Amino acid sequence: MSIRILATSPLVGPALVDLGTRFPDLCVAPFRSPEWNAALAQAEAVVVLVTEPITEADLDAAPRLKAIGAYSVGVNQVPVAACQARGITVVNTPGVLTDATADIALTLLMALTRRVAEGETLVRSGAWQGWAPDQLLGSGLAGKICGILGSGSIGQAFARRVRVLGMTPIFWDREGRGGEADFGAGHASRMPLVDLLSRSAVLSIHCPLTDQTRGLLDRSSLEKLPAGAVIINTARGGILDENAAIGLLESGHLGGVGLDVYEGEPRINPRWVRAPRTVLLPHLGSATVETRAAMAHLLCEGLAAALGACPSN
Numbered sequence: 001m002s003i004r005i006l007a008t009s010p011l012v013g014p015a016l017v018d019l020g021t022r023f024p025d026l027c028v029a030p031f032r033s034p035e036w037n038a039a040l041a042q043a044e045a046v047v048v049l050v051t052e053p054i055t056e057a058d059l060d061a062a063p064r065l066k067a068i069g070a071y072s073v074g075v076n077q078v079p080v081a082a083c084q085a086r087g088i089t090v091v092n093t094p095g096v097l098t099d100a101t102a103d104i105a106l107t108l109l110m111a112l113t114r115r116v117a118e119g120e121t122l123v124r125s126g127a128w129q130g131w132a133p134d135q136l137l138g139s140g141l142a143g144k145i146c147g148i149l150g151s152g153s154i155g156q157a158f159a160r161r162v163r164v165l166g167m168t169p170i171f172w173d174r175e176g177r178g179g180e181a182d183f184g185a186g187h188a189s190r191m192p193l194v195d196l197l198s199r200s201a202v203l204s205i206h207c208p209l210t211d212q213t214r215g216l217l218d219r220s221s222l223e224k225l226p227a228g229a230v231i232i233n234t235a236r237g238g239i240l241d242e243n244a245a246i247g248l249l250e251s252g253h254l255g256g257v258g259l260d261v262y263e264g265e266p267r268i269n270p271r272w273v274r275a276p277r278t279v280l281l282p283h284l285g286s287a288t289v290e291t292r293a294a295m296a297h298l299l300c301e302g303l304a305a306a307l308g309a310c311p312s313n
């Protein structure tokens, strides 16, 4: 049987099923299962999730492949250059998850600085003895500087949120984008990484994982942050040197770390679970019904275009 579209999940909403009616021979099988491996040889389009890396060997095994759809904003799980060299279109889901991801970064920041998880545990455990002047004191955000790595749409959406809290956002961008013209006069500014790090009470990561950003926040970079600084990562795990961050949490240099993404997820470094002053989420950045359905729609329209169909309305 010929498989035109090979996916590992039905995604959210009707988009993939609809695509399957426009391009019959849709196969949904677990990533790298025997069924998936067999279907790959037939597939014209492959859909993968954020944790399902495609290799060049997969491209070799898929001679009919015209398109790969990454159900994510990042495409670090796809060998993009090798796809380009073979004329394979890579489709992803930018734009539609901007607000959801900025919201989860803000959630992590608030939860961390106001000790929400510890407070919840205290109440649920039955150990709460009542209000006390010095109980679970957090730290305020107004008047502080928020360093943002990446001035794309998610970084800018996060900046809008922290401005409302009375923080001043500053940016570093790997492509040198940004300045007053981009962010609005008097609102934010772009600066070299070393300057941004030395000023940031909060550091939030919003750049893609690329060869340039892998390991960007190593120990020597993290040590440039002011004592007590807080790090939020909703981008990709490989950008932050996790062992260095844990070491600086344990030494007291970092005030806290809030994570939604991890190097090698869903496996996580066991030291995170024991590390103090952390909030750990299971990659929820785009996890709203509306966002995941919009991602599926955008992805499937992109695949339909790559396969040569007119996009539906």
Ligand code: DGY
Residues within 6 Å of the ligand: 049, 050, 071, 072, 073, 074, 097, 235, 283, 284, 285, 286, 287
């Ligand atoms: C992303 O790109 O990180 C999304 O949240 C997951 O697909």
